[in-house]
Amino acid sequence: MKEAQLFLEEMSEKRFNPPVRGRDLLVEGLLNAGYIEAAKDMVRKMVKQSCAPDVSTFNALIEAICKCGEVDFCFDLYWSWGIPQIGRCYTMLITMSGRGGRFVEAANYLMEMTEFGLMPISRCFDLVTDGLKNNGKHDLARRIEQLEVSLRDT
Incomplete structure (x- = not known):
């Protein structure tokens, strides 16, 4: 978890701002590596910057979060979009x-x-x-x- 958090912080410090699909891939990579909190943080940042994750990223996020029992996070994001x-x-x-x-x-x-x-x-x-x-x-x-x-x- 700390490695993923450090990676995200380093990415911000260097002002690395990948396109939406690049961010989606980062989120999916974090999920695949088991860094759910870091993936959620990344999605929160994307939403704040009006860069909505795509459907496949949301599906991967929901699947990972369902396994952990934290579905409220996904609902909050979906509610914000309608x-x-x-x-x-x-x-x-x-x-x-x-x-x-x-x-x-x-x-x-x-x-x-x-x-x-x-x-x-x-x-x-x-x-x-x-x-x-x-x-x-x-x-x-x-x-x-x-x-x-x-x-x-x-």
Whole structure:
């Protein structure tokens, strides 16, 4: 962690200002090396400088942060950019929760997403309901199926 922080500080001192894609690559490299805090710092700096990270960088960030349980950071960034980005964030959170076997958490994200007026893609519903059923949570799976039907009817 200290090496990554020193690297970022050194980069600032030398006034090294890479283009957005270069910064994205730095963020992804920090994430791949396990320096999540340093990657988050880099993203914060990018947002302050109005250099929005691209979608692949956000996906890598969300995936890494989901594994650590720090999803609020991603939501804060997405909220600052508006609702369309929030839908992508929720879709990724639902997918990552499902892959991690946390289907109740994925169901909560799915319901929260619909409360914001966003329509989850069918794949999210399928992932959540199948996972819940396979884990004996049949009542919750049924509620999610009913939610999907009610949303598709409107």
